[in-house]
Amino acid sequence: MSEPTVRYAIFCSDVERKGDSFSILGVIDGIKKIAKWEYKGQQPPKEFPAITIPIKLLICLENIDSGKHKIWMVAIQPSGEREQSSPLVEFLVKPDTEMQRVLVNSELNVVENGPYTFRIILDGDPLKEIKLPIEIHHIIVK
Numbered sequence: 001m002s003e004p005t006v007r008y009a010i011f012c013s014d015v016e017r018k019g020d021s022f023s024i025l026g027v028i029d030g031i032k033k034i035a036k037w038e039y040k041g042q043q044p045p046k047e048f049p050a051i052t053i054p055i056k057l058l059i060c061l062e063n064i065d066s067g068k069h070k071i072w073m074v075a076i077q078p079s080g081e082r083e084q085s086s087p088l089v090e091f092l093v094k095p096d097t098e099m100q101r102v103l104v105n106s107e108l109n110v111v112e113n114g115p116y117t118f119r120i121i122l123d124g125d126p127l128k129e130i131k132l133p134i135e136i137h138h139i140i141v142k
Contacts, residue, residue: 004064006120006128007099012056015103022101024058030133038141048138050109055086055132057104059120066095071102071122078114110134 013026035051037044057073069091075084086106093100108116115131 002063007060007062009059032135036139050111055106061100066093074119076117
């Protein structure tokens with residue numbers, strides 16, 4: 001069999017699963033959030049703390065051998081400075097499977113705005129990189 005490939009990878013709000021079928025709820029092509037900070041009588045910090053955002057990525061794999069596999073994603077900041085790994089997802093591919101769908105759930109600590117790169121790793125080997133633009137607007141409430 002040839003090397004495994006990513007047929008598609010979709011950021012989404014959630015996924016409903018019925019047997020081998022998946023229904024994608026809320027496709028996400030970018031994230032914008034407002035973070036409100038309250039500093040009564042204090043000077044706000046020069047850098048705001050990280051904002052944690054839940055991330056769900058539905059990945060469809062092709063040309064994957066049957067047996068046990070591990071998949072995860074690594075998020076890389078727009079500056080390339082910091083990487084965060086998602087929890088490892090273990091799954092079993094049955095013989096004669098044409099496509100295997102896997103949902104990777106993670107939380108991303110956003111510290112800067114811009115396109116985050118998500119590297120999909122299968123059994124220790126990088127498969128594909130995809131980008132997701134993320135913007136956090138900080139509002140100071142006095």
